[in-house]
Amino acid sequence: ILAVVVLALATGRFAYKDVGKALLLTLGMAAIIELTPLIVLIITQQSYSADTIPPFWLLATSPPASDQQRFTSILDGLRMFLDNPVFGSGLGAYLAGQKSAPYIIIHSTPVWLMAELGLIGLLAFAAPTLRIVQLEAPRIKIDPVSGILILMLLAIGMMSVVHEML
Numbered sequence: 001i002l003a004v005v006v007l008a009l010a011t012g013r014f015a016y017k018d019v020g021k022a023l024l025l026t027l028g029m030a031a032i033i034e035l036t037p038l039i040v041l042i043i044t045q046q047s048y049s050a051d052t053i054p055p056f057w058l059l060a061t062s063p064p065a066s067d068q069q070r071f072t073s074i075l076d077g078l079r080m081f082l083d084n085p086v087f088g089s090g091l092g093a094y095l096a097g098q099k100s101a102p103y104i105i106i107h108s109t110p111v112w113l114m115a116e117l118g119l120i121g122l123l124a125f126a127a128p129t130l131r132i133v134q135l136e137a138p139r140i141k142i143d144p145v146s147g148i149l150i151l152m153l154l155a156i157g158m159m160s161v162v163h164e165m166l
Helices: 001-009 014-046 064-083 110-141 146-163
Strands: none
Touching: 064 110, 110 146
């Protein structure tokens, strides 16, 4: 919904009808996702138990230890980056430094790139993305696809800050 509003404002084609459609589609998809386990249970005539599909809201939660591991991996990645800021510690260095399974990855794409590939590696990934934004931003008013492309890159960039996306 936010993407539709931002794109509409950026292109100067704001229409409540389009925002309403996006809202209805979003609510419809959320309802389908939430109701699918219930429909499966009704069709198969089972009762809810640990062996059945949990509702969507249960899938969206994670144990507190997961958050702690995420933050620890990001801090460890930043420490690795400070040790070798220009070229990084080498691809796979974070996993190689772990003593035993279960192995944990750095849960941030920019931090992972900086830790293992340094500023040079980060720029190798960031430069093409910034170039696309530079070329497409002036075209937003004439071509809405340019706005969609920039929003997609922005969404991927935002998600990659707290998830490993590559």
